[in-house]
Amino acid sequence: MTEDEVPYWPDGFRVELLQHVKNGSLADAAMTEGLVDIFRHAAVDMLRSRLADPGRHLMGERGKRAEFEAHLGARWGNGLNLMELFIEEVLADGQWVNALHALHFVDASQAKYSALIRLQGRAAMTAQEVLILLRSGFSSGAMARWRTLHEVWVVFSVLRDGDDELSRRYLAHDAVESMKGQDDYEGTWATLGYDPPEMTAEQREGLRASLSEEFGRAFLRDYGWAAPLFDERAPKFNEIQKVAELDHWRSHYRMASHPTHANPKGISWSIQAGEFTDVIWAGPSNAGLLDPAQCSLIATAAVTVGLIAYAINGFIDDDTEMMEALLRQQRVMVLSEAAIDRLSEIHEQLEEEMEHISGLIEPAANLLRTEPGLTIGELSSRLGVDADQLEEALIAGAMKGVIRPETRYWVSGSTLPLD
Numbered sequence: 001m002t003e004d005e006v007p008y009w010p011d012g013f014r015v016e017l018l019q020h021v022k023n024g025s026l027a028d029a030a031m032t033e034g035l036v037d038i039f040r041h042a043a044v045d046m047l048r049s050r051l052a053d054p055g056r057h058l059m060g061e062r063g064k065r066a067e068f069e070a071h072l073g074a075r076w077g078n079g080l081n082l083m084e085l086f087i088e089e090v091l092a093d094g095q096w097v098n099a100l101h102a103l104h105f106v107d108a109s110q111a112k113y114s115a116l117i118r119l120q121g122r123a124a125m126t127a128q129e130v131l132i133l134l135r136s137g138f139s140s141g142a143m144a145r146w147r148t149l150h151e152v153w154v155v156f157s158v159l160r161d162g163d164d165e166l167s168r169r170y171l172a173h174d175a176v177e178s179m180k181g182q183d184d185y186e187g188t189w190a191t192l193g194y195d196p197p198e199m200t201a202e203q204r205e206g207l208r209a210s211l212s213e214e215f216g217r218a219f220l221r222d223y224g225w226a227a228p229l230f231d232e233r234a235p236k237f238n239e240i241q242k243v244a245e246l247d248h249w250r251s252h253y254r255m256a257s258h259p260t261h262a263n264p265k266g267i268s269w270s271i272q273a274g275e276f277t278d279v280i281w282a283g284p285s286n287a288g289l290l291d292p293a294q295c296s297l298i299a300t301a302a303v304t305v306g307l308i309a310y311a312i313n314g315f316i317d318d319d320t321e322m323m324e325a326l327l328r329q330q331r332v333m334v335l336s337e338a339a340i341d342r343l344s345e346i347h348e349q350l351e352e353e354m355e356h357i358s359g360l361i362e363p364a365a366n367l368l369r370t371e372p373g374l375t376i377g378e379l380s381s382r383l384g385v386d387a388d389q390l391e392e393a394l395i396a397g398a399m400k401g402v403i404r405p406e407t408r409y410w411v412s413g414s415t416l417p418l419d
Contacts, residue, residue, distance in 0.1 A: 065136075065284075072137050072286055079346050080135055082339035083293055087127050089335050090304040093328050094120045097311045104315040111168035112159065113314070116307055119156045123149055123303040130296045137284025140259040140272045142292035146299065147256035150249055151237070153299040157244035158226065160306050166228065169215060173225040176211065179204045252295060287354075290347040294340050301336040305329050360385060360393040 050057045073080070098117055105113075126149045133142040159167050182197040182204060189196055199207070211219055218227040221234035229235070229243055241247045258266040271292075272285035308329050316322055363383050367374060376394075380387035 068284060069136060072284075073135070075286065075350070076134070076289055076343070076346055079293070079339060079343035080131065080289075082335065082342055083131055083134075083297060086297060086332070086335040086339050087124065087131060087300070089328075089331055090120075090127070090300055091124050093304050093308060093332065094124055096324075096328065097307055100311060100321065101315060104317075110164060111171055112162075112164045112166075113310070115159050115167040115170055116156060116310055119152050119159070120303050120307045123152045123156075123300045126152065127296050127300045130292055134289050134293055137286060138272070139285065139288035139292055140270050140281070142289070142296070143256045143271055144259045146292050146295045147253060147260060149296050149299040150246070150253055150256070153303055154237075154241050154244045154246050156303050156306060157246065158229070158240055160310060162229075166225070169219070169225040169228070172211070172215070173219070175207060176220055176224065179207065249295075252291070255291075256295075287350065290343050293343050297336045297339055301332050304332050308332075356393075360390055364390065364394065 044051075094117065097120075101113060101117070126145055130142045130145045130149070133139070133145065155170070159170060179199070182199055185194075185197050186201065188194075208220055215224070216227060216232055218224045218232055218234045223237065223240060224234040226235050226240055226243075227233060230239065238247065238250065241250065241253075255271070258269060259271075260266075270281040270285075271288035272281050308325050312322065312325050316325055360383075364379050367379060367382060374382070376387050376391050380390045383390070
């Protein structure tokens, strides 16, 4: 075995590093590259077993995640199951409308239909993403995905009420978005080691000139497809939102933007933390599921019912098909309302429990700040409350972020660190 083949164990790494510290060579700029190699070699060696079999290493963490999701499912499962039934319905409805349209129109190239059916499909897919995030306890991420659903609803509403030309403009605007992406890519592809853009700069300028001539200069800007609704100027999204008569959702839309962007509000507040924001929320939570679920159900239902209404007014001419369409609309509404009602009930139960938990935690916290070694039995005796209830409250409080990070609770004979 050569010297290079000898395993570089972490202990050896520490010995060698300490020798460099002792010799003062860490401060020597000439040693920088050598030290990086030492750390790199040590890191690879320490991670060897994990890199070889990552699944085995992750078994413990996956077990914890499965246990958490089981607890979440025990509480929220019925409401989330109703949401899943709703999504199953809207997927079936989109497929039904699409099949029906193909029967009535051999040439399914109408711009308005093409835009609306694609938007409904996007809504159904995004609703599924929301559901998966909720089942895993990531309500903040689910709220961010609802933001997309809301945008789909706004655009769907405007196109549904517009003429075929507006939808043609919307679909043609794909070329504008593509060119913007290629403009950005132009300055980065070489650095990234990728292939050059599909279109040259000259070709893109030629396409821009052609689109500008056909649709007007405003078409080349963001939301330029909607310029005819705004005196031939490119609007902002909130203006399109107002035309769609959905601007009453603006506060929710702003709330959903916090987990989307890296603004200060996004790191100081999380829907997953509920009212408790004194912890850094970096994982799943049992809280905050109602808003993203409810908002997503409402938006997806509106888009699906709107698509069926377009079919009724646009190409359904048979009484049997008409009855089927009306029945499908009502199934969508019944399922969405049932899911919202059940999720709201669960949310209210959780709020009541948290109020009770907070009432137990506050006096316990006051005692533990001065006497941190108290056991659950001693705490319950001093406070005159049931020991089991107090222990459940402390554990739940820790999971919910009620307890401050610097506080230590004595639970079942051991400390429960919270940082």
